[in-house]
Amino acid sequence: xxxxxxIKIALLxxxxxxxxxxxDALLTGGVEIAATADICExxxxxxxxxxxxxxxxxxxxxxxxxx
Numbered sequence: 001x002x003x004x005x006x007i008k009i010a011l012l013x014x015x016x017x018x019x020x021x022x023x024d025a026l027l028t029g030g031v032e033i034a035a036t037a038d039i040c041e042x043x044x045x046x047x048x049x050x051x052x053x054x055x056x057x058x059x060x061x062x063x064x065x066x067x
Contacts, residue, residue, distance in 0.1 A: 006032045012060045014038040014047050035063045 009025055011018050014036050025031045035055035036047045044056040057063060 006030055008032050008034040010034055010063045010066075011036040011047070012038075012063065014040075014043040019047075019050075035066065037063050 007030060009031060011022050011033065022033055026033065033051050033054055036044065037057050037060040038044055039058055047054055048056060
């Protein structure tokens with residue numbers, strides 16, 4: 001599998017259900033979490049701990065504007 005073969009996803013809303021959805025997506029293989037947005041800083045901290053290097057923001061519009 002080449003680097004471009006992975007599907008990159010972003011999570012908007014890193015609560016319990018969103019985190020569960022990300023875990024399920026990653027289990028399918030060929031998926032990578034690239035970014036997440038949430039208004040709660042403690043949820044962003046948790047996502048940074050779980051997925052080092054992930055882009056995080058409190059403003060979802062920053063993620064939607066990324067290429």
